[in-house]
Amino acid sequence: QVQLVESGGGVVQPGGSLRLSCAASAFSFSDYGMHWVRLAPGKGLEWVALIRDDGSKEYYGDSVKGRFTISRDNSKNTLYLQMNTLRAEDTAVYYCATSTLTDAFDIWGQGTKVTVSS
Amino acid sequence: EIVLTQSPGTLSLSPGERATLSCRTSQSVSRTHLAWYQAKPGQAPRLLIYAASDRATGIPDRFSGSGSGTDFTLTISRLEPEDFAVYYCQQYGTSWTFGQGTRVEVK
Numbered sequence: 001q002v003q004l005v006e007s008g009g010g011v012v013q014p015g016g017s018l019r020l021s022c023a024a025s026a027f028s029f030s031d032y033g034m035h036w037v038r039l040a041p042g043k044g045l046e047w048v049a050l051i052r053d054d055g056s057k058e059y060y061g062d063s064v065k066g067r068f069t070i071s072r073d074n075s076k077n078t079l080y081l082q083m084n085t086l087r088a089e090d091t092a093v094y095y096c097a098t099s100t101l102t103d104a105f106d107i108w109g110q111g112t113k114v115t116v117s118s
Numbered sequence: 119e120i121v122l123t124q125s126p127g128t129l130s131l132s133p134g135e136r137a138t139l140s141c142r143t144s145q146s147v148s149r150t151h152l153a154w155y156q157a158k159p160g161q162a163p164r165l166l167i168y169a170a171s172d173r174a175t176g177i178p179d180r181f182s183g184s185g186s187g188t189d190f191t192l193t194i195s196r197l198e199p200e201d202f203a204v205y206y207c208q209q210y211g212t213s214w215t216f217g218q219g220t221r222v223e224v225k
Contacts, residue, residue, distance in 0.1 A: 004162075035214070037216075039157070043218065044124075044206060044216050044217055044218035044219045045155075045157075045163070045206050045208070045216040045219070046216065047213070047214040047215065047216070050214075059213075061213075062119075095162070095163065097163075101174075101175065102153075102165070102168040102169070102172075102174070103150075103151065103168070103210055104153035104165050104168035104169075104174075104208065104210060105153070105155070105163075105165060105208075105210075106165045106168075106174060106175075108162040108163045108164070108165075109162055110160070110161060110162045111162070
């Protein structure tokens with residue numbers, strides 16, 4: 001069964017760091033670009049970052065540029081999001097997602113919750 | 119950045135009724151780059167419609183999408199109990215942006 005499973009969320013103080021992971025299974029992970037998307041309380045979905053299939057290029061949303069780093073390990077079928085200098089407004093459920101059959105996001109994980117609070 | 123505005127914010131309907139959700143984009147978006155998703159708490163968001171009107175794998179035919187340019191619509195012909203959720207539109211032609219969502223709730 002095609003699956004993405006996020007982990008690594010938790011409670012962190014403002015200014016702190018956290019690393020999220022997304023484990024992929026039952027599809028050819030190394031063939032596809034991977035995204036992070038977040039859903040903050042009371043807000044809509046926000047695209048966070050993309051990494052190309054081979055890890056050669058990364059793209060970031062303006063609100064996280066310079067603070068977050070997306071990476072991947074194709075030998076482990078795992079995607080990462082290193083989040084530094086966290087702010088209260090980064091509080092959200094973070095999802096990994098990918099496009100396999102279409103250019104839209106046709107596979108999503110169930111999300112991992114990040115809370116930035118003192 | 120292309121801004122997507124969804125309306126209404128909340129739609130209160132009964133099972134069996136028709137739901138019509140709107141998504142307006144701040145600039146013209148190619149039909150091939152407009153999608154709709156369903157989101158429920160604690161679950162993975164689900165792709166419903168891509169390329170404005172193509173149903174994703176396994177999506178029932180009561181879900182349909184239409185529109186072009188800056189105005190797009192998701193229609194649920196007859197609401198089933200499992201359809202009460204939040205729906206998001208997305209453009210993926212110029213970077214990736216989502217609307218703020220429409221909540222479909224039980225009246």
